[in-house]
Structures are given as C-alpha cells and as structure tokens.
Amino acid sequence: MRIDIITILPELLKSPFEASILKRAIDADLVEVCLHNLRDYTSNNYKQVDDYQFGGGAGMVMMIEPIDKCISQLRTERSYDEVIYMTPDGQTLDQSMANELSLKGNIIILCGHYKGVDQRVRDHFVTKEVSIGDFVLSGGELAAAVLCDAIIRLIPGVLGNETSALTDSFQDDLLAPPIYTRPSEYKGWKVPEILLSGNTPKIEAWREEQAYKRTKAIRPDLLDE
Ligand code: ADE
Numbered sequence: 156m157r158i159d160i161i162t163i164l165p166e167l168l169k170s171p172f173e174a175s176i177l178k179r180a181i182d183a184d185l186v187e188v189c190l191h192n193l194r195d196y197t198s199n200n201y202k203q204v205d206d207y208q209f210g211g212g213a214g215m216v217m218m219i220e221p222i223d224k225c226i227s228q229l230r231t232e233r234s235y236d237e238v239i240y241m242t243p244d245g246q247t248l249d250q251s252m253a254n255e256l257s258l259k260g261n262i263i264i265l266c267g268h269y270k271g272v273d274q275r276v277r278d279h280f281v282t283k284e285v286s287i288g289d290f291v292l293s294g295g296e297l298a299a300a301v302l303c304d305a306i307i308r309l310i311p312g313v314l315g316n317e318t319s320a321l322t323d324s325f326q327d328d329l330l331a332p333p334i335y336t337r338p339s340e341y342k343g344w345k346v347p348e349i350l351l352s353g354n355t356p357k358i359e360a361w362r363e364e365q366a367y368k369r370t371k372a373i374r375p376d377l378l379d380e
Contacts, residue, residue, distance in 0.1 A: 167296045
C-alpha cells in the first residue's frame with residue numbers, strides 16, 4: 156500500500172511515522188508514506204495556497220491550482236484508488252471504514268486548512284471525504300495521522316500477532332472486555348478469579364459477557380445497529 160499525503164505542514168506529520176508500529180510497517184515495506192508540501196506546487200512568488208472567498212465572508216479558501224498540480228503530478232506516476240479529503244463535514248471514520256481502506260492499493264490524503272478547499276476540488280478530484288469526529292481541528296494533518304494509524308495497523312503482517320486486530324474494540328461492534336496482567340493481586344485489588352482458572356471456554360464466555368455489559372453501559376448505540 157502507498158499513501159501520499161498533501162499538506163501545507165509536512166513537519167506536523169513526520170513524527171507519527173517515525174515511531175512504533177507505523178515505523179516498523181514502513182521499514183518492513185508493508186506500506187509507503189510520502190508527504191508532499193502543497194507550497195511546492197504554487198506558481199506565485201509568495202507560495203500562496205489560499206485566497207479570499209468569492210461572495211465575501213470570513214476565512215480563507217484553499218485554491219484549486221496547487222492542489223490540481225500536485226494530484227496531477229502524483230497521477231503521472233501511479234493510479235489511485237481513493238483521493239481522500241480530511242474535513243469535519245466528511246463521513247465519520249469508524250472501524251469498518253478503516254477495514255475497507257486498509258485493502259486499497261494507493262491512496263492520496265489531502266489535508267484541509269482555513270475554511271477548507273475550493274468546492275471544485277471536492278467536485279472533481281476528491282472521491283471520499285472523511286471526518287474523525289464532530290469537532291473542529293486547526294487542520295487536517297492530525298486527522299490524517301489518525302486515519303493512517305487506523306488503516307496501517309490493519310495491513311496483514313503489520314501487527315506481530317495478527318489476531319490482535321481481530322479482538323480490538325469495534326471489530327465485532329462490541330467494546331473490548333477488561334484486561335489484566337501480573338500481579339494477580341495489588342494493594343488488595345484482585346484480578347477476577349476466572350481469568351486465573353485456565354478454563355479457556357469459561358474465560359471466553361466471561362469475556363463475551365463483559366464486552367456486552369461494557370458496551371451496553373458505555374456505547375448502547377453500538378448494540379442498536
Ligand atoms: N479538519 C478539521 N477538523 C477535522 C476533523 N474533525 N476531521 C477531519 N479533518 C478535520
């Protein structure tokens with residue numbers, strides 16, 4: 156898989172790919188992530204990427220030309236399955252969207268800024284608009300990092316124990332059950348006896364019941380779907 160990220164703040168997006176699981180995935184050639192500075196595709200001396208809104212109104216708009224130039228340049232080298240625009244008014248990211256996107260070959264992620272991009276970018280280049288939640292960030296970069304993390308950890312071979320992604324919260328529309336490690340008793344606080352019993356079927360039944368109870372208490376909406 157290859158992910159090309161178009162941004163006016165590439166430095167903001169470097170570190171998530173330089174540590175831990177994402178770095179290991181890149182080092183193992185399971186995914187390639189390339190950052191592209193939108194200002195490198197401007198044709199004016201000031202490397203300007205935004206301009207005033209037609210019709211008036213507060214806030215600047217990202218111009219179509221540098222975005223077109225950048226995407227067109229990338230498309231001369233490979234074809235893309237999706238051009239994703241990170242925006243608070245997009246479709247909300249969830250686990251099923253992450254599962255779907257982890258199966259793609261090449262994707263472009265465009266990070267929005269200011270009031271957003273010229274509508275013609277959305278009409279003619281963007282194939283998917285993604286929000287990471289109903290709140291507004293200063294730009295799409297941190298949202299893009301969240302999306303990349305959610306996708307990359309699902310690529311086969313990225314997680315050491317492949318079953319561990321399958322037991323994540325949300326993979327079966329349930330939150331994950333409580334987990335414990337040593338010591339079995341700390342300051343008088345005990346690990347549930349069942350987990351120490353060695354009885355695998357009973358442990359599995361307990362985990363399912365706990366996952367259900369937790370989901371019902373915290374995210375009952377997941378059970379309605
Ligand atoms: N850009 C600003 N806020 C965002 C959000 N919530 N999701 C995706 N991109 C964004």
